[in-house]
Amino acid sequence: MGVIMNDVRFPVSATLEADMNPAYQARMRIRHGEVTGNTAGMAPGHVQGNLMILPQALAHDFLLFCQRNPQPCPVLAVSEPGDPMIPTLGLDLDIRTDIPRYRVWKDGVMVDEPNDIKSIWRDDLVSFLLGCSFSFEQALIEAGIPMRHIEQGSNVPMYRTNIQTVPAGVFHGPMVVSMRPMKPADAVRAVQVTSRFPRVHGAPVHIGLPHMIGIEDLDRPDFGQAVEVKSDELPVFWACGVTPQSVAMAARPPFCITHSPGSMLITDLLNHRLASF
């Protein structure tokens, strides 16, 4: 009973049986309420994704926004309107139950943070799954590049920049970036490694001179926690998946649903299979 492989871009690892598929096992624990918080470290090696659910009336503009801004908004999958199942991302994957914690928004204001969204599901909802930096961080760590925020057990520091995204319909706003400090030789290697992963933010958008992209003080991130940048290190900046969420909220859609930060969708896809070469 393997996953149907109807997406040639991302051959799903799970031609595995369900009981051999760690991503499926993790989703079942989440679905049954055994996990309600952070998904970091669950089903290692599997792609975790950011969620944005919008009414169909906004879906074209949002997809166009993602197409025009692929570095902050790398689309892994788009559901059919009203269909909660996304078979290209995983076996029996139900977007209404398989994320530990959701956020429900009305007119851009968070109104609820439930553990499932079955009771509020609607026939006009379209789910967007976007790549997340967990995937390229695995590749960086495997390349021997230390990740300071992981070493200190905190969230990566994120900053609003003066880099404007390309607008689409009601969606527009500045790019949010994440920052990882590294030695110059590691920064070169990090460009090489992350260039292989355009589906999960790709190469850095900036290296070394934060004031040029409108960041005044690295010690005061807009999201996440600050990390030290040592005197022999450069700050390296990647487009961040917080961008689409912040852009969508700024547009104040009448209704939308996202994942709660850190509480991601665990897919059957393998991080290594997202490499473009």
Place this chain on the structure above:
Amino acid sequence: MGVIMNDVRFPVSATLEADMNPAYQARMRIRHGEVTGNTAGMAPGHVQGNLMILPQALAHDFLLFCQRNPQPCPVLAVSEPGDPMIPTLGLDLDIRTDIPRYRVWKDGVMVDEPNDIKSIWRDDLVSFLLGCSFSFEQALIEAGIPMRHIEQGSNVPMYRTNIQTVPAGVFHGPMVVSMRPMKPADAVRAVQVTSRFPRVHGAPVHIGLPHMIGIEDLDRPDFGQAVEVKSDELPVFWACGVTPQSVAMAARPPFCITHSPGSMLITDLLNHRLASF
């Protein structure tokens, strides 16, 4: 008077003045009726694109189809509804006049092949520009890999396959591929070279065993002209930009406009800038 760079993915080469911009010069010759046929070889080094113009009602499904099938349908730009100008692709670029020859389709049947579309332009039309193999062929030639169809002055052979695209709304159908014969060592190099160009079809979708993808006879292509595959060569297959056109026609949209084969949009973008690393 440089082009406004409002697309971070494709920094336009043309911060050039208009009179130093060969792509702009080529478009002006086309706009004024001095060129009405094939654009091959015009403005060397500049990206040429495939055109698909659809009514807004079909735009979301078509964009979603492209998102799900990025190898055959690499989107370079999507216009605003009703707006014929696409500044991210070139200086003063007007999609109604800047292609030498168009095809106008009603219910999937070609009804006209005009030199401009000003008189039939509508406020609900959305233009999609898709990457074309001209771009990666330049990179292959620069890597010293001979292109037989270019040497013999013919169109590349193209074949319908048994590889199904991922459907989206009304759009579905088999992938069309182009074929280039090459020595095995060149095939390895060609995988490396074209992997750098995901925006213009990317890596090959198949090498060497055409019957496995439903091609019975290499000497009888569905489009273009056959080329010899020598005994020390492998046929190498790439996803082809004819796919979106054939898929769109099969859906019989009430109205749409495409470029005429070989008569492409010449953009200010440089082929070399499409490389992902």
